[in-house]
Amino acid sequence: MKQDPADADVISHKLMLRAGIIRQLASGLYTWLPLGLRVLRKIETIIRQEMDATGAQELLMPVVQPAELWQDSGRWEKMGPEMARLQDRHERDFCLGPTHEEVITDLFRREIQSYKELPVNFYQIQTKFRDERRPRFGVMRAREFTMKDAYSFHADQESFDATYQEMYNCYSRILTRMQLDFRAVEADSGNIGGSNSHEFNVLAASGEDTIVYASNGPYAANIEKAEAAAPAARPAASQNMAVVDTPEDKTIAAICQRLNITPDTTVKTLLVRGEEGPIAIILRGDHDLNEIKAGKLPGISQPLSFCTDAEIKKATGVSAGSLGPVNAQVPYLVDREAAALADFVCGANIESQHFTGVNWERDCALEAHQIVDARNVVEGDTAPDGQGELRFLKGIEVGHIFQLGTVYSAAMDANVLDKDGHSLTPIMGCYGMGVTRLVAAVIEQNHDDNGICWPTPLAPFQLHLIALNYQKSDAVKAAADDLYDKCQALGIEVLFDERDERPGVKFADADLIGLPHRIVVGDRGLKNNCVEYKTRRDEKATECSLDTVLDNLTE
CATH class of the missing domain: 3.40.50.800 (Anticodon-binding domain)
Known part of the structure; x- marks a missing residue:
């Protein structure tokens, strides 16, 4: 195709269409043409070679999965509308697999009975389907895609830690062989569950993910997971609390303009739904809430959701623009940067009024358990290990490895016998890599004004x-x-x-x-x-x- 397609937003989508790599069938669904399929097969070959070298065994699991497995794990309802559900002619419930933790755990509990058979690591290269609300960026966020996913089972933490590191190294070798510039970063585990995880991001200006890294040290994390160093000790109070009228001023910007102050001397209060009623999260005025972190705070309903204007009025008696911690009508959690402020400005919990010169403990209670990390870091923050400042890059997530623990093996009774004949619940790991997404990521990093510049190992x-x-x-x-x-x-x-x-x-x-x-x-x-x-x-x-x-x- 000589011209850029009108509906393609990112360069990889434009070039994949123009160069005859893919053709769109429907929203988020693509046919892979001969040139594109050759690239896919080369990516798959590199992945297979490196996975096989670790001792992992390849298998192939069904795309269509019975609801019973997802009900066993508790994710049938949790997955929401992204999971495409269907019924067969007998009115039995199934889904198109968005992932395969349940299927592999079911296979494990049927086939493996003894600790002597552990550890094991199985992988597949298979189609997934996730009914994205808004498919975009071509194959980078499609509804149907190809993925390599692997799952390991272990008798103890030491065994798991060794395999997790082996998969980390394996992913690094795969992306290095593809001649890609990438970063591995700490990440949130999302719907997959479990504790720690790492994302592998191909660096590209068009990337959806923000990668945070330390200027002088090894620290790197996704923006959803990133932390800054703890703030310095709070200064002593130097002002008395006073009330000021702020008619029509409902935003931090408006308050700052009226009082001739900067946002970092204010706090803002956000009301979210809690397990026992609304909960306030208080941030410094110039900071943004990290919704992933906030969703994991104690007492917050899952998934995180914000109170409506009506709910705010009912719970506090005032509108959102007048909320604050002094004489608060709801429990609150305070981001640690806000907790380090003295003499700050906040809503007075009285309509169209704010307080100046507010100080914690003297004017509003603040106990240790109320202080949390709930904000997005910003460039220039001190790295959590103190080694330089935090800086940002854009990246495309192409791989994610998870420490699942016993989330699925315990829920689905996938137990084995230990050396004493007692029941042992194995520790699980999960390791995903987006095969079709990698093609787009390669192009985002390897192109010029005239077209694609394939790295030699992946060229069709x-x-x-x-x-x-x-x-x-x-x-x-x-x-x-x-x-x-x-x-x-x-x-x-x-x-x-x-x-x-x-x-x-x-x-x-x-x-x-x-x-x-x-x-x-x-x-x-x-x-x-x-x-x-x-x-x-x-x-x-x-x-x-x-x-x-x-x-x-x-x-």
């Missing part, structure tokens, strides 16, 4: 052989056919363009498709027994002897 073909005037020149036809046959004999993957098209069209298509190497056979060069050679990233071609060009290319 290694060599683009272009014959100019092939239909009319016997000399070009003979030389190009001979080169093609020799490439085949040497095992060089070659795409042979013998179309009856103008040179400009052929060169533009070659740049768009982006194979690593290009040889051009034309009458002008053949007069001197030469062809033109260039790599995709070279600006200019060089003349090479027709007799030695393949030897040079092979070397």
Whole structure:
């Protein structure tokens, strides 16, 4: 395709359509065309080789899964509308698998009975379906996609820790072999569950994920998980609390303008639904709530949800813009940066009024258990280990490894006998890598104004052989056919363009498709027994002897 598709937002989506990698069937559903399928197969081959090298065993599990397994784990309702549910002709409930923890745990409990058979690590490369609310960015957030997922089972923590590190190293080798610039970062476990996890992000300006890293140390985390160093000790109070009228001022910006102050001297109060009624979360005025962290705070209803204006009014008697910790009508949790403020400004819990000069303990209670980490970090914060400042990068998540613990094995009674004949609940790990998403991530990191620049290990073909005037020149036809046959004999993957098209069209298509190497056979060069050679990233071609060009290319 010569023009960018109108409905493609990111460069990988545009180039995958233009270069004949994919075609859209419906929203979030794509057909993989021959060039695209060759890239997928190369990615799968690298993944298989590295997974097999760790001793993991490949299997293949069904896409369609019975509801009973998800009910056993407690996730049938928790997954929500992202999980596509269906019934068979007997009105039995099934789903299209968004993931396979339940299926592998069921297989394990049926097949493995003794600790002597542990540890085990099974993996598959299989289709998943998640009914995304808004599929976008082409295959980066599609509804149907291909994923490599692995699951390990262990008798003890030491065994699990060794495999987790092995999978961390395996993922690093996979992405290194693909010649990608990536970061592994601490991450939240989300709907998968379990405790710690790490994401593997391919660095790209178009990435959806924000990666936080320390300027002078090893710390790195996803923005959802990232922490900053604890704030300095709170200064002593130097002001008395006073009330000011703030008619129509409902935002931090408006209050700051009226009082001629900065947002970092204020606090804001957000009301969320709690297990026993509304709970307030108090942040410094210039900070944003981290909803992932907030959703895990004590007493917060799952999933995290904010109170409506009506609920706020009913619980506190005032609107949201007048809320604050002094004489609060609801329990509150205070972000530690807000807890480190002295002489701050906040809502007075009286309509259209605020307090200035407010101080914790003196004017409003603050106990240790109320202080939490609930905010998003910002660039310039001190790293949690003190090694430099926090800085941000954008990345595309292509892999995620999870420490599941016994979340699924315990819920689904997947037990084995230990050496004393007692029941043992194995520890589980889960290791996912997005195969189709990797194709988009590779392109986001490897392209220029003219098209894709495939890394050699992933290119659909290694060599683009272009014959100019092939239909009319016997000399070009003979030389190009001979080169093609020799490439085949040497095992060089070659795409042979013998179309009856103008040179400009052929060169533009070659740049768009982006194979690593290009040889051009034309009458002008053949007069001197030469062809033109260039790599995709070279600006200019060089003349090479027709007799030695393949030897040079092979070397």
